Amino acid sequence: xxxxxxxxxxxxxxxxxxxxxxxxxxxxxxxxxxxxxxxxxxxxxxxxxxxxxxxxxxxxxxxxxxxxxxxxxxxxxxxxxxxxxxxxxxxxxxxxxxxxxxxxxxxxxxxxxxxxxxxxxxxxxxxxxxxxxxxxxxxxxxxxxxxxxxxxxxxxxxxxxxxxxxxxxxxxxxxxxxxxxxxxxxxxxxxxxxxxxxxxxxxxxxxxxxxxxxxxxxxxxxxxxxxxxxxxx
Amino acid sequence: xxxxxxxxxxxxxxxxxxxxxxxxxxxxxxxxxxxxxxxxxxxxxxxxxxxxxxxxxxxxxxxxxxxxxxxxxxxxxxxxxxxxxxxxxxxxxxxxxxxxxxxxxxxxxxxxxxxxxxxxxxxxxxxxxxxxxxxxxxxxxx
Numbered sequence: 362x363x364x365x366x367x368x369x370x371x372x373x374x375x376x377x378x379x380x381x382x383x384x385x386x387x388x389x390x391x392x393x394x395x396x397x398x399x400x401x402x403x404x405x406x407x408x409x410x411x412x413x414x415x416x417x418x419x420x421x422x423x424x425x426x427x428x429x430x431x432x433x434x435x436x437x438x439x440x441x442x443x444x445x446x447x448x449x450x451x452x453x454x455x456x457x458x459x460x461x462x463x464x465x466x467x468x469x470x471x472x473x474x475x476x477x478x479x480x481x482x483x484x485x486x487x488x489x490x491x492x493x494x495x496x497x498x499x500x501x502x503x504x505x506x507x508x509x510x511x512x513x514x515x516x517x518x519x520x521x522x523x524x525x526x527x528x529x530x531x532x533x534x535x536x537x538x539x540x541x542x543x544x545x546x547x548x549x550x551x552x553x554x555x556x557x558x559x560x561x562x563x564x565x566x567x568x569x570x571x572x573x574x575x576x577x578x579x580x581x582x583x584x585x586x587x588x589x590x591x592x593x594x
Numbered sequence: 595x596x597x598x599x600x601x602x603x604x605x606x607x608x609x610x611x612x613x614x615x616x617x618x619x620x621x622x623x624x625x626x627x628x629x630x631x632x633x634x635x636x637x638x639x640x641x642x643x644x645x646x647x648x649x650x651x652x653x654x655x656x657x658x659x660x661x662x663x664x665x666x667x668x669x670x671x672x673x674x675x676x677x678x679x680x681x682x683x684x685x686x687x688x689x690x691x692x693x694x695x696x697x698x699x700x701x702x703x704x705x706x707x708x709x710x711x712x713x714x715x716x717x718x719x720x721x722x723x724x725x726x727x728x729x730x731x732x733x734x735x736x
Contacts, residue, residue, distance in 0.1 A: 416691050533624070580624045583617075591618050 362388040362458065363437040365428035366410070367421050368445035372399040375445045379408040385451040386458070388441065391431055393424040401445075421514065422530055422537025429518075429527035440518040449515040453557040457517035460553055467522040467550035468542070470508060471515030471557035488571060492578045496539055499585050504546045508554050512538045515557055522550050529594040535581040543588050599641045606637030633670070 364382050368375050379390055392405040396418035405412050413427055425442060432440045439461050443449040449471065457469040493512060501507045512535065518526065525548050531540045545552050613630045616622040640647060640663060651662035 416695050417688055576628070580628060583624050583628065587614070587618055592620050594620065 362386065362439045362441065363428075363432045363435070364388045364390045364441045364443065364454070365425060365432070366390065366392045366405075366443060366445045367395055367424035367428070368392050368397065368401050368405065369395045369418060370397045370399050370401060371445040372397070372401045372404050374447045375401055376404045376408040378443075378445055378447050378451075379405060379410050381447075382443070382451040382454070383409065386441070386454055389437075391428055392445070393427050395419055395421070395424040420532050420534065420537070422532035422534075422541075425537065426527065426530040426532065429523045429530060432523050433527040437523070438520045440523045442514060442516045442518070444514055448560050450558050450560060453515070453555075454517070456555055457515070457557075460555065461517045461519045465551070466517075466553035467519040468545045468552045469517040470510060470513050470542075470552065470554045472508075472510035472554045473513055473515075473557065473559045474509050489574060492574070495578075496581065496585075499582070500539060500542055503543055503585070503588065504552060506552050506554075508542060508552065510554065511542060513557075514538060519550070522548075525550070531594070533580070535577050536584055539581055540584055540588070543585070544594065547593070596644075599644060602637060602641035606634045606641060609637065610634035629674075 364386060366375070366378065366382075371378075375392065379392070382388070382390055390410040392402070392410045392412045394402040394405070394412055394414040396415050402412045402414055413431065415424065415427070428442070429440065439458060441454050441458060443451065443454065453471060457471055460466045460469045493510070496511045497507075497509050500511045522545060525544070526541065529544070531537055531544070542552060610631060613622070613627050613634065617624060617627045644659070647663060648659040651657075651659045654662065656662050656665075
């Protein structure tokens with residue numbers, strides 16, 4: 362099993378995240394340093410991870426695809442994706458992985474919106490919440506399975522899924538999470554969602570801005586509208 | 595509706611359909627598609643709301659409404675050109691970075707044994723050989 366951690370300027374947290382993953386999963390850890398200007402790569406290696414470095418920033422989607430290609434080449438049967446900023450609790454990763462390991466699913470999404478889970482700890486602004494609701498409804502309808510948290514970056518992949526995604530994975534912001542679900546559906550992969558806890562970020566800053574968010578939301582809606590009639594990637 | 599307005603509408607709808615079609619074929623990224631679809635929609639609006647254009651240009655002190663449309667179009671195209679040159683500049687510097695990385699990955703070529711070796715104090719001893727990977731990274735860009 363391979364845990365893929367895309368990281369950009371996360372020197373403050375990446376070592377703790379790696380240690381935490383090591384404590385919960387028996388897995389190799391691959392950090393994709395996506396053009397960091399700080400000591401992310403050095404900290405990650407010192408903490409025991411394998412590190413691949415992009416020569417400049419390419420975005421989370423591109424970093425993940427690098428990870429999938431590594432996993433494909435090295436013959437890993439399961440891949441787990443989680444954030445380097447400590448938002449995802451590796452203790453939950455086991456539940457994601459189990460569903461892949463027993464063949465229930467090819468792609469398991471860790472959802473941050475579970476009302477039954479105490480202290481799920483994920484709070485967002487109103488515009489973003491409405492946007493995410495729209496995405497959830499549109500994706501769930503096209504996919505035929507309910508996915509509440511379509512933009513979650515806490516996921517587990519089967520060998521079949523990671524081989525497909527190594528070939529084609531959308532690199533644009535939001536497409537890397539949302540459009541990837543539709544692609545999985547196109548390939549006949551089984552998508553399952555599982556509730557997870559969220560931690561507040563241990564460091565770094567959230568990437569947002571309301572005008573930019575609005576643009577990305579418009580963009581991803583265009584992608585969703587055209588997906589069915591579009592030439593495959 | 596004048597012939598001019600009908601022509602504008604036809605052109606705008608044509609642009610809209612063309613944009614959607616090249617996105618569908620994955621020849622254009624959605625980011626640019628949104629910009630061009632916006633242009634098409636403005637075109638439709640101008641075709642339908644001629645009085646609005648006339649009133650707007652009058653308030654700006656422009657006697658002939660059409661020249662306002664031209665002025666806006668030129669401004670937009672200048673903006674597009676600047677944006678594209680910025681992208682090309684970034685691509686150039688990224689290409690340079692990649693080419694340099696590729697040079698280090700290929701590794702240095704050195705004269706084999708028996709070849710004419712440089713003489714002098716700065717002759718490579720073999721101990722301070724350049725190893726690929728031992729090289730400092732090119733500065734990452736944002």
